[in-house]
Amino acid sequence: MVSVINSVDTAHEDMIHDAQLDYYGTKLATCSSDRSIKLFDVSSGQQTLITHLWGHEGPVWQLAWAHPMFGNMLASCGYDRKVIIWKETNGTWAKLYEYAQHDSSVNSVSFAPHEYGLMLACGSSDGSISIISSTGDGSWDPKKITNAHTMGCNAVSWAPATAPNALFDQQSGQQQMAKRFVSGGCDFLVKIWVEDNGQWIEEQKLEGHSDWVRDVAWAPSIGLAKSILASCSQDCRVIIWSNDGVSGEWDRKTLNKFDDVVWHVSWSTTGNILAVSGGDNKVTLWKESLEGQWVCISEVNKGQGQIGDRPASG
Amino acid sequence: MASSTVEREPSEFKLPVPNFGNVGLSCEWGLGQQLHVFQTQKPPVNTSGTDELNLGVEKQAIFDIRWNAEMHDIARKLVNESHNIFVMLQGQVKSLAEPALDAQLRKASKHYRGVLKACQMELIQLSESCEEEVKKLKYETYIQEFEIVQLIWSLCQIIFIDVAPGGLILTALLDWLQWHFPEGKYLAKEVCEDEQSCSHPKYWEAIFRLMLQGNTENVRLLLSLHSHSQSDSFVAVDELLRKMPHWTYQHAQSAAEFEMKWRHWREECIRRYEAGEFAAYAELEMVVQVLCGDETVFRELRDYCETWYHHLISKLLYQNPTVRLTDLTFHIKSSQAVFNQAGLNSQELDNILQAAFEFDIHQVIKDTCTSLSNPSWWFVAHLADLLHHCKQLDPQKLPFGSNLREYLLLEYATALMSHESLWQVGVDYLDFCPIFGSSYLESYVEHIPLDNERKALKVLHICDERKLTLQAQSVCKIMGMKCLRQERLGSALSWFLRSKDAAVIKQVTNKFLTEYCEQGKFSHLDLIDHLGPSMLITNSLTFLGKYREFHTMYDRGDLEGASSLLLSLISSRLAPKTFWMTLLMDALPLLNLPKVILNIQQTYEIMHCLEELQRDGTTSYKNMSEAEVEKAKLLRVALNKNLSRAIIEGGSIKVES
Numbered sequence: 001m002v003s004v005i006n007s008v009d010t011a012h013e014d015m016i017h018d019a020q021l022d023y024y025g026t027k028l029a030t031c032s033s034d035r036s037i038k039l040f041d042v043s044s045g046q047q048t049l050i051t052h053l054w055g056h057e058g059p060v061w062q063l064a065w066a067h068p069m070f071g072n073m074l075a076s077c078g079y080d081r082k083v084i085i086w087k088e089t090n091g092t093w094a095k096l097y098e099y100a101q102h103d104s105s106v107n108s109v110s111f112a113p114h115e116y117g118l119m120l121a122c123g124s125s126d127g128s129i130s131i132i133s134s135t136g137d138g139s140w141d142p143k144k145i146t147n148a149h150t151m152g153c154n155a156v157s158w159a160p161a162t163a164p165n166a167l168f169d170q171q172s173g174q175q176q177m178a179k180r181f182v183s184g185g186c187d188f189l190v191k192i193w194v195e196d197n198g199q200w201i202e203e204q205k206l207e208g209h210s211d212w213v214r215d216v217a218w219a220p221s222i223g224l225a226k227s228i229l230a231s232c233s234q235d236c237r238v239i240i241w242s243n244d245g246v247s248g249e250w251d252r253k254t255l256n257k258f259d260d261v262v263w264h265v266s267w268s269t270t271g272n273i274l275a276v277s278g279g280d281n282k283v284t285l286w287k288e289s290l291e292g293q294w295v296c297i298s299e300v301n302k303g304q305g306q307i308g309d310r311p312a313s314g
Numbered sequence: 315m316a317s318s319t320v321e322r323e324p325s326e327f328k329l330p331v332p333n334f335g336n337v338g339l340s341c342e343w344g345l346g347q348q349l350h351v352f353q354t355q356k357p358p359v360n361t362s363g364t365d366e367l368n369l370g371v372e373k374q375a376i377f378d379i380r381w382n383a384e385m386h387d388i389a390r391k392l393v394n395e396s397h398n399i400f401v402m403l404q405g406q407v408k409s410l411a412e413p414a415l416d417a418q419l420r421k422a423s424k425h426y427r428g429v430l431k432a433c434q435m436e437l438i439q440l441s442e443s444c445e446e447e448v449k450k451l452k453y454e455t456y457i458q459e460f461e462i463v464q465l466i467w468s469l470c471q472i473i474f475i476d477v478a479p480g481g482l483i484l485t486a487l488l489d490w491l492q493w494h495f496p497e498g499k500y501l502a503k504e505v506c507e508d509e510q511s512c513s514h515p516k517y518w519e520a521i522f523r524l525m526l527q528g529n530t531e532n533v534r535l536l537l538s539l540h541s542h543s544q545s546d547s548f549v550a551v552d553e554l555l556r557k558m559p560h561w562t563y564q565h566a567q568s569a570a571e572f573e574m575k576w577r578h579w580r581e582e583c584i585r586r587y588e589a590g591e592f593a594a595y596a597e598l599e600m601v602v603q604v605l606c607g608d609e610t611v612f613r614e615l616r617d618y619c620e621t622w623y624h625h626l627i628s629k630l631l632y633q634n635p636t637v638r639l640t641d642l643t644f645h646i647k648s649s650q651a652v653f654n655q656a657g658l659n660s661q662e663l664d665n666i667l668q669a670a671f672e673f674d675i676h677q678v679i680k681d682t683c684t685s686l687s688n689p690s691w692w693f694v695a696h697l698a699d700l701l702h703h704c705k706q707l708d709p710q711k712l713p714f715g716s717n718l719r720e721y722l723l724l725e726y727a728t729a730l731m732s733h734e735s736l737w738q739v740g741v742d743y744l745d746f747c748p749i750f751g752s753s754y755l756e757s758y759v760e761h762i763p764l765d766n767e768r769k770a771l772k773v774l775h776i777c778d779e780r781k782l783t784l785q786a787q788s789v790c791k792i793m794g795m796k797c798l799r800q801e802r803l804g805s806a807l808s809w810f811l812r813s814k815d816a817a818v819i820k821q822v823t824n825k826f827l828t829e830y831c832e833q834g835k836f837s838h839l840d841l842i843d844h845l846g847p848s849m850l851i852t853n854s855l856t857f858l859g860k861y862r863e864f865h866t867m868y869d870r871g872d873l874e875g876a877s878s879l880l881l882s883l884i885s886s887r888l889a890p891k892t893f894w895m896t897l898l899m900d901a902l903p904l905l906n907l908p909k910v911i912l913n914i915q916q917t918y919e920i921m922h923c924l925e926e927l928q929r930d931g932t933t934s935y936k937n938m939s940e941a942e943v944e945k946a947k948l949l950r951v952a953l954n955k956n957l958s959r960a961i962i963e964g965g966s967i968k969v970e971s
Contacts, residue, residue, distance in 0.1 A: 002327040005378045012374040015355045019342045019376055024763035028350065030376065042378070043763070044734065068764075068792045071799060089799075114788070222753045264340050270728065270757045275341050275349065281333065283341045283351055290680070290721060300339065300351055300379065303328030 002298065008047040010038055020063040022072075029074055031060035037076055037086070039093065051093045055084050061107050067114035075120055077106035083122050083132070097140050102126050107154050112179065113161035121181050123153030129183055129193070131200060145193065145200050149185025154214055156183045157229070160221040182229050184213030190231045190241065192250075208252050211235035214263040219271035230255070230274055232262035238276055238286075240294065255286060255294045273297070329377055345761050346732025347381035381729070388456060389692065392433040393730070396696055397739045399425045404746050407703050419704055420476045426696055427467055434460040462663055463693045465494050469670050470678065470697060473639065474706045480569055481638040485561055487627045488528045495624055498523025502532055511539040518597045523618050525604050526628040530555045533601070547592045554583055554605055561635060573636050580606065607633040613652055622646075622653040623667050643672045675706050679718065695726035695743075716749040723747050724754060731758045741776055752780065759785050764792060767805075774812070787813040794818060803829070804838030811845075816852035823854040827893045836862065857888040864900070877904045877911045884923050894927045899945055905952040910959045917957045924949065 010016060014033035021028055026043035027050065037060055039050040058079030066073035072088035073096070083106055087096040104125035112119035119133040129148045134140045159180035179195040180203070190213055192204040211234035219228040225245040232238045238255040260279030267274055274286045274294075283300040329339070329351060342350045352375065399422055406418045434457060441453035472478075472486040492499070501520035508514045517536070524533045534555050542548055559575045583605045586592075592599040603611040612619075612629050619625040626649035630637050637645070646668060662681065669677035679701075682694050701707045702719035709717055716724075723743050730740030737758070744751040744758075759777060764770040770793045777786035790813030797806035798821070807822045830836055842862045849859040860883055867876040880900055883889065889897055901920050904911055912920070924946070 002325065002379055002381055004330070005380050007330075007378065008376045010374045010376060014374070016352050016374050016376070017354060018340075019350055019352055021342055021344055021350065024761055025345045025348070026763050028376065030352075030374075032374065033355070069788065069795055071795065220757055222750055222757065263338075266341070266343055268343050269345055269761060270724075270754050272724075272728075275343065277338065277340045279338060281338050283339050283349070290718065298325045298327065300327050300329060300341070300349070302331050302333040302339065302353075 002300075006042075006047060008040055008042065010040070012036070012038065014059075017060065018062045020065055020074075022065045023068050027065075027072075029063045029065065031063050031076055031078075033059040035060060035078075037063065037074070039074075053086055053093060055086075055095055055098075056080050056082060058105075061105070062109050064109045064111045064120065066111050066118060066120075069114050070118055073118075075109045075111065075122075077109045077122055079105045081106060081124070083109060083120075083130070085120075097134075099130065099132055099140070099142060101130060101142060101144065102128065104152070107152070108156045110156045110158055110181070112158045112181070115161040115177060116179055119179075121156040121158065121183075123148070123156045123183055123185070125152035127152055127185070129153055129156060129200075143200060148183060148191065148193075148202075149187045149189060151186035153183050153185045154212065155216045156181055157216050157218045159218045159227065182216045182218050182231075184216040184231050184233075186212045188213060188233070188235075190216055190229075190239075204250060206231075206241055206250055206252070208239050208241075208254075209233040209235050209237060211261075214261070215265050217265045217267050217274075219267045219274075220269065222270050222272070228271065230265040230267070232265045232276065232278065234261045236261055236278075238262055238265060238274075240274075253294075256296070327379070329379075331375075344378070344380075344732065345758070346728050346730075348732050349379045350376050351379055352376045380732070388437070389433055390736070391436065392429055392692060393736055393739060395429045395432075396426055396692065397742060399429070400696065400699065400746075401742055403700075403703070415703070419700060420471075423467075423471045423475045423700055426700070427464060427471070430460060430464050430467065434464070461494075465663075466666055466670070466678070466682065467693070467697060468493065469667060470675070470701070473670055473673065474675055474701055475704055477639070481640065482561060482569055482636055483639045483642070484627070484631060484635050484637060488631065491527050491624055491627055492529065495527065495620060497620075498527055498529070498618075499532075502536060505536060506539065511536070512541050519618065521597075521601065522604075522615055525601060526615060526618055526624070528560070528628075528631050530558055530560075542595070545594075547594055547598055550586060550591050551598055551601055554579075554586070554602065557582075558605065569636055576635055604632055616652055622649045622664070623671070625649040625652055626671075640673065646671055675701055676708065676718070679722070683722075691726055691729050695722045698722045699746075716747070720747045720749055720751075724750055727751075727754065737762060738772075738776075745780070752782070755780065756782055756785055760788055764789065764796075767793070787815065791815060791818065794822075798822065798825075804841050807838070808841060811848045811851070814848075814851055819852050820854040823852075823858045824890055826858055827890065827896075831893065831896050853888050854890070857883065857886075861889070861897075873904065873907065873911055877901075877916070880904070881912070881916050881919060885919050891927070894923065895942060895945070898924055898927070898949055902945075902949055902952055905949075905956040910956065910963050912956055912960065914957065914960045914964060917953055917960055921953055921957075924953070 008028065010030050010032075012030065012032035012034050016030050016032050019028060019030045021042075026041065028040045028042045028047075029037060030040070031037045035054065035056050035058060037053040037056075039053070041048045041050050056076065056078040060076050060078040062077050064075045066075070072093075074086045075083060076086065077083045081100060081102045081104060083099040083102075084095055085097040085099075086093055099122075102122070102124040106122050106124045108123040110121050112121065117133060117135065119131065122130050122132070124130070127147050127149050129145045130142050131145070132140055132142045159182070161177050180192060182190060182192050184190050188207070188209045188211060190206040190208070191202055192206070193200050194203040209231065213231055213233045216229060216231045219230070221227075227243040227245060229241045230238060231241065236258045238258070240253045240255050241250045242253070243250050255274070255276075258276075258278055258280055262276055262278035264277040265274060272287060275283055276286060277283045281302060284296050285298040286294050287297045289295045331353060337353045338355065339351055340354045341352070344350060403418065403422045406415060410418060437453055437457050437460065441450055441457060444450045444453060468490055472483065472490060476486070478486055498520060501516050502524055505511050505514045505517050505520045511517060521533055521536050524536070534552055537543060537548060537552060537555075540548060557579055559572060559579055561569075561572050583602060587599070587602045587606055592602050600611055600614075604615070607629070612625065616625065619628055626642075626645055629649065630645060634645075650664075650668075666678055666681045669675075669681060679694055679698055682697075698707060698719045699722075702709070702717070707718055724747055727740040727743040727747070730736045730743065733740075740758070741755060744755045747754070759773060759782065762769075762773050764773065770789055774786055774789050777783075777789060790809045794806045794809030794813065795818070797803075797809060798818075803822055803825055807819070807826075810819045810822060826836065826838075826842075836842060839862070842858060843866075845855065845859045849856050860879065864876055864879045864883065867879060880897070884897055884901070898920065901912070928946070
């Protein structure tokens, strides 16, 4: 049974573009076309505004939280071509670092697994992807992959820093973790990038979509020597890509062809449920059934339900 | 496994927002079964600016959506108590062999049902004392669902878990009926309490209902209350009822013996019925028709059976009391046909029970997963576990990578992991999922909010017990960094020591040294004094520990030991440069002692160090305070003096470079 436990009125003055829960699900960050970012404390049923951050000069598209090991840290990116890293010190949030090396709107930010230290990737409409890292001493070191996606990069998502990657390296007998992430762009492609001797190189080019790729999401590893990622596109399709970790080949499986464009995919904590949202104005949840098929188990729609009401089924 | 699963429509949930076509929805996952959903622009523009206006959305709200959230609070007792049964059972599965284990499995099944019943009773009480209409309605729905779960569970127990010897199953099924269809018993009580029982409008209904459940004792009691109970017909019926053979496995009779007795008895019933012994009383004649197993009378009594499965069992009792478990399936159709037009029961429950009667446990579980809404998360996981240990479930791997039992347990544990206090119960369930359990735990345990030390220690303990080294390190590091930011150096160090992370430990020890330079004393002495082998994790920590040891020796008056330790600290260059001055100054009192402690070689060593510091740290030397420059001078003088004293004492000059 599904129920609305709470609703937070963010009081943003314009459309919300992204909402991100911190690592523990106790803080919620939102960003909007009103150029601002808001942080809410959502622990134990309350919702209090922690802070309201201004710094972008246009709509803020996406947010990402750093691992709590690095303190309370948040990255944002927006139409103003900027990536801003925000940090809390003694209860006060402030800008820690600003990166403005892109020539067009920055559409996506994503922090790497904490095992790699402070590191984030950002994808921009200028077609490039930046990987910014810090040794923790306050200095930041940006690296740029130019022309990663012709016409623009829409999304980036990191691979988990665990088993599946390590498996790839077994030929060399080393158990080191290869840093990997996936990106999707306006060239209809999904690309996998891997770091090799400090350089970022294109490891795989996954062809399957016939229009802009809107979002990509690498699934959390759940003990299988298998890498799984999801991509969605203007072509109304969601594709699940999987790699058994042995052959290095990526297998393609269309999850579903929707009635409208799909622009967001995200995995649950253990990667067993995929949430999909798009132009059909719904959020649908997909789960691998006992028979290994992806089936829609639930959908969240708009309508006249009331908070606290008992819905028809669940 | 039957593959007749009907494609089910996904459950739909409507957000309380108006449906504007040009506004989309997007979402963000919470931990476990939680989503944050919000309205957003469609399609998201990423190449143009704010050319699209606020599309009529009044409030920019975010909705926190959860599954089964309510159930956790309502059924907390169910969760906790069944958890105990579950954990104990897993232990027994490991330690016990077949016959003993079977007994434990049967016991566990009964315990689970007991907990269910207790939980339902509690809900009934809540519902009765509840004055809010909406809430009351909710409780009633839950009570109804608990009832259904018990109905399915107890049937499964009869068919799959507590299987009667020889497969003669009817006695158990009758118990099941009496337990879940108490209407006849209630009516009988009501009728008995009436002053004029036999004219009670439900007198005969009560009798028929009891008849249909094989409750002949009470039927006889009710009949004896009839005003004509002394008439021949009544006496004859009473005799037939008394003589009716009942099968029980305690009796030392074989099934064949029982069947012979029963046939004999039924022949008598038919003979006496056909002789018209009961024709004077229509209802009484119907009672005998039931005894004779007459097909038409069962159709007439359909409504008293309420459901096809009650009908099925009632009919079998009088037509085929030695029916075997495996033959049940052949009798289902005709009973269902009697009810088909009526459409009295929910199709879903029917399907589940039918699958059970057909001995298809996979179908039972599958249908239960998709059909029941609320308590199913609890129900299927525990039932599947039990059946798995009873060897009733196919242990083979499913395409998703594990077996049915684990699939369902993971589901249940996931639901628990998203709860703020029940997550610890979830951990125990994950422990018994051999394939994915530990990786699920790895994913979840890192997301448990470390609100305070106590909780952090709890999480850490869980990680340590399960050898989740990386996760344990992460917890320690997060807690350590938190302490460090709050300038609580001692706590920070003790967290970092647990994580054995050299880089961060160095950060803290350097802070300790800075603090010492500034204040001339150490805080957290007992921590430093008891470093033990962890001292070796990193050089900076080794230095800190040894340096403290030097002070202890010096204070104790062990000047020889202290000076040789200090010297080795100086020559090892373990200390950060910023600390050298302090270190060198510690040599000053040793140089000014009446007795020469530092020999020529040692004095040179200190001089080298001072030179090095002044040479490559010219800038920092310049930055030295007046007092420090003064100190350096003092040290130089003392060193020179000591060197000359050492040369004299040594009696010779040895030049070694």
